[in-house]
Amino acid sequence: MSKQELEVIGQDAACCPGVSAAPLDDERAAELAKVFKALGDPVRLRLLSLIASRGEGGEVCVCELTPAFDLSQPTISHHLKLLRQAGLIDCERRGTWVYYWVLPSALDRLALFLRTPTAAEAVA
Amino acid sequence: MSKQELEVIGQDAACCPGVSAAPLDDERAAELAKVFKALGDPVRLRLLSLIASRGEGGEVCVCELTPAFDLSQPTISHHLKLLRQAGLIDCERRGTWVYYWVLPSALDRLALFLRTPTAAEAVA
DNA sequence: CGTCAACATAGAGATATGTCGAAACAAGAG
């Protein structure tokens, strides 16, 4: 946790007003909708949660994710791809296996967008 | 802003661990996915933003929302219904007009779910 | 009562999404 990260978060808040601040323009609405749509599926939410619960910097192999669902492997791969295209996770291949991790800044950006003024006060 | 509200928010945080805390069970994943899916459409995001930017306790008449889009009135009505079914907004008819307002606790619950431990530290 | 205005609901059509099995691709082992 660094001062730098604090600044980044502050910047996000400054550049990206929350849902209550002002009416969304078309472009930003489309951009945000794409990310929320990625979260709008129970399988993807569980996948994200499984990866995120590894902690900051943690990684999960696909081979650990697949058996957690009653779905075919291609289906899991497809959902992981959507999460990645939404900018919520990223991955890297190391040898035979592919490892996924979350991009916390993406999640935090969404959280800041959703926060209402009242809740912001409550935390402060 | 009351002490009561602070307690409610605290409760939410306690009862509903964030995405990074622990793997989501099926039931909660389905429940959350329904809400995120409602946010996964640019029209609905803009609608929510238009309503939310009225401030806490603020209301917007449908007759103000419809002209803000290049869509038919039934389509707007449909999207408002989905937002309402997701528990993000509520409405009331007063005479000829129907007024919508946001339910801030729903938004805050989502924000808490998305917040990563690092961001939570940054705010604290 | 009749009419008008504001919203909601119903039904239909085009497109998007979730899922699968089959096949392609990548990398290590023999």
Place this chain on the structure above:
DNA sequence: CTCTTGTTTCGACATATCTCTATGTTGACG
């Protein structure tokens, strides 16, 4: 090189979603 295992891509299908027009409902006003 060939075989096996882990993963992604492809093609197809059923279902869901978004949008429209047409119709229904609710309440205000003569």
